[in-house]
Amino acid sequence: EPEVTQTPSHQVTQMGQEVILRCVPISNHLYFYWYRQILGQKVEFLVSFYNNEISEKSEIFDDQFSVERPDGSNFTLKIRSTKLEDSAMYFCASRLSGAGTGELFFGEGSRLTVL
Amino acid sequence: DAKTTQPNSMESNEEEPVHLPCNHSTISGTDYIHWYRQLPSQGPEYVIHGLTSNVNNRMASLAIAEDRKSSTLILHRATLRDAAVYYCILRLLQGAQKLVFGQGTRLTINP
Numbered sequence: 001e002p003e004v005t006q007t008p009s010h011q012v013t014q015m016g017q018e019v020i021l022r023c024v025p026i027s028n029h030l031y032f033y034w035y036r037q038i039l040g041q042k043v044e045f046l047v048s049f050y051n052n053e054i055s056e057k058s059e060i061f062d063d064q065f066s067v068e069r070p071d072g073s074n075f076t077l078k079i080r081s082t083k084l085e086d087s088a089m090y091f092c093a094s095r096l097s098g099a100g101t102g103e104l105f106f107g108e109g110s111r112l113t114v115l
Numbered sequence: 116d117a118k119t120t121q122p123n124s125m126e127s128n129e130e131e132p133v134h135l136p137c138n139h140s141t142i143s144g145t146d147y148i149h150w151y152r153q154l155p156s157q158g159p160e161y162v163i164h165g166l167t168s169n170v171n172n173r174m175a176s177l178a179i180a181e182d183r184k185s186s187t188l189i190l191h192r193a194t195l196r197d198a199a200v201y202y203c204i205l206r207l208l209q210g211a212q213k214l215v216f217g218q219g220t221r222l223t224i225n226p
Contacts, residue, residue: 004158031212033213035216042216042217042218042219043153043159043202043216044216045213045214045215045216048212048213056213091158091159093158093159095212102212103149103161103164104151104159104161104214105161106158106159106160107158108157108158109157109158
């Protein structure tokens with residue numbers, strides 16, 4: 001069964017460092033998303049991406065965050081200068097179609113720990 | 116985004132049916148009702164969705180009230196593997212069609 005894969009599974013970084021989290025969505029999917037989940041809290045939407053541009057972003061997704069689909073297969077989330085509060089599990093998701101009922105497929109997540 | 120209300124937690128026994136309720140009194144005509152679940156240490160996973168009619172799939176059934184202001188996810192025969200947080204989410208047809216997660220219901224299954 002096709003799946004969304006994310007790397008790394010866990011990254012530890014120092015405050016102020018840049019981090020790139022990578023995702024390989026399901027190959028024929030068209031819509032891509034990043035979510036995050038701080039430990040013990042709910043899953044929060046960060047950004048959605050379609051047709052090589054951001055289609056929607058949340059208040060969390062400020063200038064420190066960026067997304068890119070550099071080569072038609074990878075979908076990356078970059079955090080320019082990490083803060084302690086960026087420590088969370090980051091989930092990538094993808095969806096096939098424009099129809100409103102299409103399910104989102106989530107990856108296993110990348111755990112980011114900022115020290 | 117229209118809001119949903121779910122109990123914080125529920126408990127059931129293995130091999131018994133489980134009925135997980137969700138209230139969505141402000142649902143609009145174009146909102147689909149989606150259910151996702153999150154197993155421990157995993158990403159969310161699609162369970163089922165519906166608009167007006169009851170729906171069945173291999174994982175669960177979704178019963179939707181006639182006025183659409185509430186719905187119930189039914190696990191017909193719970194297993195230990197069904198222990199998870201279950202999220203009831205209203206999904207708009209417009210825009211990015213993102214999912215907005217609430218706190219969900221933490222389901223515990225007793226052996």
